[in-house]
Amino acid sequence: MATTVDQKLLKATKFPPEFNQKVDMQKVNVEVMKKWIAAKISKILGNEDDVVIELCFNLLEGSRFVC
Template structure:
């Protein structure tokens, strides 16, 4: 429920064009998104703030088709100048996730693949060093 102040902000704020696309949260793997949200908000704030993280979860999960514009307005008081960038990243990931059969954004899948490759490389280096010693 938007307050009169929120309604004014919604009218005055310029939003990216992708915010006009709907996301069906039943097609998005919410657990994967929650991990990304918690990590990203913690990076922005410099610490883990459970209140802001839970607020974002609730705004996203509150309905099948969340309103990213309203979510951005409501998070602005917490994330300040980083809010629009965060919301744009979040929405892009949600859009990507809903088009993937597993509901996982391809960007996060690629990042996980890279992380696993790097772990394997480090593991191989450790084995090589152990053999040399």
């Protein structure tokens, strides 16, 4: 049931046109982003969780053009 509600909210939400542009990950300094992501996740969770951090890294490096 939560997915139906989420889908309705997603359809009703107006996103800026910039959100439709894909990002070419070859032009992004991924190492800087990895350091920031690891620090932010550690700050939010209160400790360093390698599983969550690696999951985020894998999602980031998954494809060349990220939505």
